[in-house]
Amino acid sequence: MVTQRGRRDAADSPGRAPRRPRRPATPDADNAPTAEMPAVPAGPNGDAPEAVRAKQIPEAAVARLAVYLRVLSGMSEQGATTVSSEELSQAAGVNSAKLRKDLSYLGSYGTRGVGYEVSVLVSQIERILGLTRQHKVAVVGIGNLGHALANYGGFPGRGFPVEALFDLDADLIGVPVGGLPVSHMDDIPRICAERGISIGVIATPPTAAQSVCDRLVAGGVQCILNFAPVVLQVPAHIEVRKVDLAVELQILSFHVARRADDAAGNQGNSGLPGTGLPSENGKGGRNGSGPDGGREMVVRS
Numbered sequence: 465m466v467t468q469r470g471r472r473d474a475a476d477s478p479g480r481a482p483r484r485p486r487r488p489a490t491p492d493a494d495n496a497p498t499a500e501m502p503a504v505p506a507g508p509n510g511d512a513p514e515a516v517r518a519k520q521i522p523e524a525a526v527a528r529l530a531v532y533l534r535v536l537s538g539m540s541e542q543g544a545t546t547v548s549s550e551e552l553s554q555a556a557g558v559n560s561a562k563l564r565k566d567l568s569y570l571g572s573y574g575t576r577g578v579g580y581e582v583s584v585l586v587s588q589i590e591r592i593l594g595l596t597r598q599h600k601v602a603v604v605g606i607g608n609l610g611h612a613l614a615n616y617g618g619f620p621g622r623g624f625p626v627e628a629l630f631d632l633d634a635d636l637i638g639v640p641v642g643g644l645p646v647s648h649m650d651d652i653p654r655i656c657a658e659r660g661i662s663i664g665v666i667a668t669p670p671t672a673a674q675s676v677c678d679r680l681v682a683g684g685v686q687c688i689l690n691f692a693p694v695v696l697q698v699p700a701h702i703e704v705r706k707v708d709l710a711v712e713l714q715i716l717s718f719h720v721a722r723r724a725d726d727a728a729g730n731q732g733n734s735g736l737p738g739t740g741l742p743s744e745n746g747k748g749g750r751n752g753s754g755p756d757g758g759r760e761m762v763v764r765s
Contacts, residue, residue, distance in 0.1 A: 521569045521592070528566050531556050533589045540582050548579035595623045602628035602661045602685070604676045605668035606636055606646050609691060613665060614642040627659050632672075649676065656683025663687045670694040 521529075535555045539547060549567075553560040567580070570588045590596060601624050603613050613619075614629055629646045631637070636646045647655055649672075656664070664680035666673050666688060673692035680688060687703045690696055696704055 525566045525569060526593070528556070528558060528562075529589050529593060531558075532563070532566070533586065533593065533595075536582055536586050536589070540586060544582050546579045547582055547585075552580070598623045598625060599662045599687075600625055600627040600660055601663045601665060602626070602630065602652070602656055602659075602680070603665045603667060604630045604649065604652065604680070605666065605672070606631040606633075606641055607667065610665075610667040611641060613667060614644065616642075624663065628655050628661055630655075630676075649679065652676070652679035653683040656680060656685055661685055663689065665689045665691070666696075667691045 532552065535552065536547070539555075549560045549564050553563040556563065558566075567585070570585075570592060601619065603610050603626055606614065606629055610629070610631070614626055619626055626642065626644065629641055629644050630649045630652055631646050632649050637648055638645050640646075655661075661680075661683065662685060664677075664685040664687070666676050666680075668676055670692045673690065673694045674696060677688060677690075677696045677698060681698060681702055686701070688696065688698070688705070690704055690706045691709070693708050693710065695706075698704055
């Protein structure tokens with residue numbers, strides 16, 4: 465909690481000039497109430513212009529839209545034609561108010577009593593995520609992870625065909641992996657430019673990641689997905705997403721440890737005097753909901 469110190473107004477301070485009224489704080493676009501979210505202006509086809517949408521959608525909402533698309537695609541494959549906000553929010557693990565706000569960025573508000581048309585939502589989200597055209601992918605570093613990525617059949621079907629593979633190992637050069645021959649890393653700029661690669665995936669050791677990144681940028685790659693545990697230095701127009709599996713495992717470890725700590729507290733404290741813990745039907749500990757609907761964190765010294 466942030467405590468704001470009180471200050472006397474100008475009317476209570478003789479001889480002081482009146483203070484300028486404070487400008488209202490800019491609301492958090494991702495957490496503002498749904499009712500206050502302005503509708504995105506509609507284009508000639510009833511959709512919001514792409515330039516407007518790109519400026520108004522926060523990155524957190526973009527990540528959730530990708531989750532909605534995955535859920536909606538599964539519903540469509542099962543024959544669903546409409547979905548309510550409650551059904552979609554439950555399947556996506558998001559509260560319904562936030563979901564409706566996210567979908568309002570698309571200019572899609574659904575029909576009362578009916579919900580949203582699945583096919584319409586799918587096309588709207590695909591358009592805003594830039595999935596109406598394919599993005600050619602290059603994988604650099606054909607080790608265990610690189611092999612798995614090169615052989616994964618789900619990328620082409622979602623608009624991300626793998627079109628180039630690169631490595632330094634002489635034994636791998638020319639060997640087909642996932643139907644593509646592996647090329648030498650020195651050829652990254654030329655091959656990426658020739659094949660129109662827009663996304664580069666770095667699955668190399670950290671010592672080689674920056675050099676690979678520089679070659680990808682030289683070849684015209686616009687976005688980089690980095691699995692190497694290192695921070696890349698890139699030009700301002702290059703988008704980088706970092707996937708650190710070790711960090712993700714450490715976060716999961718924290719949740720496991722917290723639950724074990726809570727369980728130990730529940731077993732060892734029964735709300736007796738002096739424990740400092742509330743009692744509810746003979747059980748101690750705190751199991752309330754935090755601000756996002758999850759379990760509230762208990763910090764112990």
